[in-house]
Amino acid sequence: MANLSVKLCGVDLKNPVIAASGTYGFGREFNELYDIGTIGGVSTKGLTLEPRLGNPVPRIAESRGVILNAVGLQNPGVEHFIENDLEWLKSTGTCVIANVAGKTLDDYEKICARLSGLVDMIELNISCPNVRSGGMAFGIKPETVEEVTRVAKKGAKNTPLIVKLSPNVESIANNAKAAERGGADCVSLINTLTGMAIDIERRRPIIANNTGGVSGAGVKPIAVRMVYEASQAVKIPVIGMGGITCAEDAIEFLMAGATAVQVGTANFTDPYAMPKIIKGLNDWCDRHNVANVSELTGTLQLNGR
Amino acid sequence: MKDYIATIVKNEKIAENIHAVTFDLGEEPKVRCGQFGNISVGGTHLLRRPIAICKTEGTTVTFCYQIKGEGTQKLRDLEAGTKLNVLMPLGNGFYVEDNEKKIALVGGGVGVFPLISVLREYYGDKIVSAYIGYRNKGAVCGVEEFMKATRFVGVTDDGSYGEKMNAVQAFQADLEKGNRPDVVLACGPTPMLRALKTLVEKENLNCYVSLEERMGCGIGACLVCVCDQTNGKKARVCKDGPVFNSRDISL
Numbered sequence: 346m347a348n349l350s351v352k353l354c355g356v357d358l359k360n361p362v363i364a365a366s367g368t369y370g371f372g373r374e375f376n377e378l379y380d381i382g383t384i385g386g387v388s389t390k391g392l393t394l395e396p397r398l399g400n401p402v403p404r405i406a407e408s409r410g411v412i413l414n415a416v417g418l419q420n421p422g423v424e425h426f427i428e429n430d431l432e433w434l435k436s437t438g439t440c441v442i443a444n445v446a447g448k449t450l451d452d453y454e455k456i457c458a459r460l461s462g463l464v465d466m467i468e469l470n471i472s473c474p475n476v477r478s479g480g481m482a483f484g485i486k487p488e489t490v491e492e493v494t495r496v497a498k499k500g501a502k503n504t505p506l507i508v509k510l511s512p513n514v515e516s517i518a519n520n521a522k523a524a525e526r527g528g529a530d531c532v533s534l535i536n537t538l539t540g541m542a543i544d545i546e547r548r549r550p551i552i553a554n555n556t557g558g559v560s561g562a563g564v565k566p567i568a569v570r571m572v573y574e575a576s577q578a579v580k581i582p583v584i585g586m587g588g589i590t591c592a593e594d595a596i597e598f599l600m601a602g603a604t605a606v607q608v609g610t611a612n613f614t615d616p617y618a619m620p621k622i623i624k625g626l627n628d629w630c631d632r633h634n635v636a637n638v639s640e641l642t643g644t645l646q647l648n649g650r
Numbered sequence: 651m652k653d654y655i656a657t658i659v660k661n662e663k664i665a666e667n668i669h670a671v672t673f674d675l676g677e678e679p680k681v682r683c684g685q686f687g688n689i690s691v692g693g694t695h696l697l698r699r700p701i702a703i704c705k706t707e708g709t710t711v712t713f714c715y716q717i718k719g720e721g722t723q724k725l726r727d728l729e730a731g732t733k734l735n736v737l738m739p740l741g742n743g744f745y746v747e748d749n750e751k752k753i754a755l756v757g758g759g760v761g762v763f764p765l766i767s768v769l770r771e772y773y774g775d776k777i778v779s780a781y782i783g784y785r786n787k788g789a790v791c792g793v794e795e796f797m798k799a800t801r802f803v804g805v806t807d808d809g810s811y812g813e814k815m816n817a818v819q820a821f822q823a824d825l826e827k828g829n830r831p832d833v834v835l836a837c838g839p840t841p842m843l844r845a846l847k848t849l850v851e852k853e854n855l856n857c858y859v860s861l862e863e864r865m866g867c868g869i870g871a872c873l874v875c876v877c878d879q880t881n882g883k884k885a886r887v888c889k890d891g892p893v894f895n896s897r898d899i900s901l
Binding site: 367398404405406409419561563 | 698720735865871875877884889
């Protein structure tokens with residue numbers, strides 16, 4: 346049995362496998378299938394100060410090897426989460442990461458302040474491609490990434506702050522550095538890539554929002570490259586995600602520089618994807634005489650030219 | 651809810667563009683009429699296909715599906731013996747109160763198949779009238795099941811089978827003759843459900859409709875398949891539904 350535990354910004358995780366925001370709700374539905382206390386962490390559905398109804402339907406489409414979604418941050422609001430879900434989620438024993446979004450800098454500071462001390466970590470969503478105002482607007486340029494991080498950190502105080510980076514940018518390394526300068530304790534990437542899928546019979550996009558965020562197995566090589574570039578650029582830990590379907594995929598991200606990983610779309614294809622990945626990580630480590638999974642982080646060696 | 655490793659025992663065409671696949675689950679599932687399964691077709695298809703359960707017999711379950719895209723084409727081409735993951739049963743299903751003795755089933759298109767599950771659950775106990783609309787004669791299917799209803803009215807859009815009208819018009823014609831049910835259960839295209847909602851509200855009838863929407867997880871976590879409730883909130887079609895009282899939702 347390998348030691349799968351990892352330390353992320355001072356927080357102990359049973360293993361490096363975290364549920365990605367938006368694919369896992371607050372964990373209740375998956376807990377009907379397996380004990381979610383066995384997974385490393387849960388990044389909650391993106392929370393905002395006020396409840397949001399989200400986008401019209403259809404909100405999802407499929408293309409070979411990927412999916413597109415545009416849910417539009419539907420959520421019951423942070424107060425509803427604190428009152429109805431937080432204690433339960435903590436009681437499962439998993440690491441609770443509150444994913445938060447806002448329209449203004451002030452929103453980000455307020456929501457982080459509200460959750461400070463209540464959750465294990467806060468993940469800043471500055472890269473949601475599916476809402477018109479705010480969100481992604483902060484995530485594009487390094488200057489605004491730094492600014493929103495600094496403001497959020499003021500609210501989050503001692504609760505570790507993860508900044509979730511958008512891949513729809515000029516330089517992922519520069520944005521990762523900007524988050525670090527702003528005071529981020531960790532960066533996570535990649536959020537979804539902006540895409541479109543068309544129903545050719547109707548000559549219209551399938552998704553009501555026209556564009557949606559692309560995720561799933563097909564985006565993995567892009568994500569691995571970006572995680573590598575980001576982890577080279579910063580000293581803070583990196584959480585890698587994008588198309589992870591099996592343990593071998595997760596190991597690629599760890600080797601590229603990630604301390605932990607998130608699993609999203611794979612939860613739709615196989616609701617047991619995360620327990621299977623955790624078991625697969627242990628088996629791989631055992632077969633390769635790796636005593637601690639944390640030893641794998643950043644062990645990638647580039648080919649000589 | 652369980653993710654069965656299900657073995658295909660039969661997969662055949664039953665009408666124009668409609669196929670029926672029967673799986674052996676290896677154990678008898680506990681299913682309510684109107685529930686659905688989320689079927690993984692594998693390969694590059696990352697989303698499962700949510701399809702209504704048409705019937706269960708012992709350890710087998712049958713789903714009827716329309717060939718719509720690459721996923722259902724792939725499902726169509728799978729042969730007996732193939733194993734697929736089927737997460738089921740999902741959703742709430744139809745429920746009829748003890749004092750509701752007379753049921754009207756109103757269905758159109760692929761919406762007729764969950765109504766077969768209702769008929770199989772209640773025939774013998776209830777007086778069931780089925781009003782079923784098809785596009786044309788080639789699309790007619792499930793008749794051997796609907797014939798078990800107390801009364802079956804099959805109609806088509808072009809009059810090539812039964813009268814030329816839709817299922818809601820067939821139901822309305824019977825209402826006007828005084829054949830009034832205690833509860834209406836319906837599934838079909840949104841325009842059909844919209845017309846039915848208007849009719850049952852005018853007639854003050856209790857009506858449940860089963861909705862269809864593009865889904866992500868199928869278990870209520872991802873908030874992809876929502877519908878509008880009349881209270882201004884959203885409901886999850888996969889978890890809070892797919893069956894809703896027609897009063898509670900906007901169509």
